[in-house]
Amino acid sequence: MGRNLAMNMADHGARVAVYNRTSSRVDEFLAGDAAGLDILGAHSLRELVSLLEPPRRVLLMIKAGAAVDAAIDSLLPLLDPGDIVIDGGNSLFTDTIRRARRVEEAGFLYVGSGISGGEEGARTGPSIMPGGSAAAWPHIKPILQSIAASVDGVPCCDWVGPDGSGHYVKMVHNGIEYGDMQVLAEAYDIMYRGIGMSHHEMQSVFADWNEGPLDSYLVEITADIMGAVDSDGDPLVEKILDAAGQKGTGKWTVISSMELGQPTTLVAEAVYARVVSALIDQRTAAADRLKGPGARFDGNRETSVSDLHNAVYASKIVSYAQGFMLLAAAAEEHGWDLDFASIASMWRGGCIIRSRFLGELMTVYEENRDLDNILLSDFFSSAVEEAQAGWRRTIQRAVAAGIPVPAYSSALAFFDAYRSRRVSANLIQAQRDYFGAHTYERIDHGRGEFFHTNWTGSGGDVSSTTYNA
Secondary structure, three states: OHHHHHHHHHHOOOOEEEEOOOHHHHHHHHHOOOOOOOEEEEOOHHHHHHOOOOOOEEEEOOOOOHHHHHHHHHHHHHOOOOOEEEEOOOOOHHHHHHHHHHHHHOOOEEEEEEEEOHHHHHHHOOEEEEEEOHHHHHHHHHHHHHHOOEEOOEEOEOOOEOOOHHHHHHHHHHHHHHHHHHHHHHHHHHHHHHHOOOHHHHHHHHHHHOOOOOOEHHHHHHHHHHHOEOOOOOEHHHHOOOOOOOOOHHHHHHHHHHHHOOOOHHHHHHHHHHHHHHOHHHHHHHHHHOOOOOOOOOOOHHHHHHHHHHHHHHHHHHHHHHHHHHHHHHHHHHOOOOOHHHHHHHOOOOOOOOEHHHHHHHHHHHHOOOOOOHHHOHHHHHHHHHHHHHHHHHHHHHHHHOOOOHHHHHHHHHHHHHOOOOOOHHHHHHHHHHHHOOOEOOOOOOOOOOEOOOOOOOOOOOOOOOOOO
């Protein structure tokens, strides 16, 4: 990505200098892909800094973690006050908060910028989510917005907010990406094992879906994958081991949601689905021991595919609703003034989750910037209402056939809980008070007034401290 971003910047008129710890890679790059571009090579950090004009803008494209801190340690003694360090990797937002404070206290500016789009996006136009030292934005805005993707003439890059906000938004983007991928993987599983469709038929379905409300990069590439064949003419996807990897941003999203008390249940199930997939030896043994129903669906194929489309769409709506609930909670916790319409706009192009859907999401937040949940908007509440019956039927068929659908099921469970005036947590509070004297509130008293019952007659009137964790 770093190589492609450098060439992208040079294409847009920037004079770029590049450095890599392995000097031969710099020389190979300049003699190869970068030949003819206005890109200078450096063989040391000191030389790199000498080639840059103040305020120097140094973009780090390295592995998240200790390597970023080591790079900062090496850079700061070489820079002048007002110079800008930009971390373009997938750093954990709390690390970015810490680094921004450290770099600013030393007299420099720091930006943590999420960049999405992979190698291709870096070359042709990614989605860029910068946050950190606000004084840096005027100096990096022309460059970043020129190289970013654009939709309807609007760059998919804008200032997010202070310290770690840019990396937090990128983290949530990646969490939603996990969810989108799981939703489509479940659709593939149902079509293949449940409905018994060929890969050519599945390719046609995904291609058709890409012409409607599910129009997105991930649906587009899923159609391409269904059409890919191996050297023997068999579908390539069936030759790929069903053990999914992950680099951590989905897990970070779930951890943050738990810390902030927000129900990103679909992303959590997507992460756990990857965890289960990695237990391939155990799954292989269990497949011989634990029996379930046959995997085939009963009923009309066309109806099943139509219902499946609705399950994908409704689950996707819930996932984004949960993602923006998390963003709102993080904004309140950290004092970030996040613009949700702008975030949706930045995600419309260049990034992995780019889709038509995000245009609708942007419009909803433009019309009501104080919206608590997109499920309460006219557009998305109507969309879920229309998709709901097919969503439920798909889950019923999958359960009856023994096909796991954790994304669809968790999304529906959240939807049903969110729309319920009363849930079963009153029993949980009674249980907590029974065994731990944790107290409870009553519906016939005001909020914030707590009670304890001596359930056994021997516990006395003493209760534990009331708190929410």
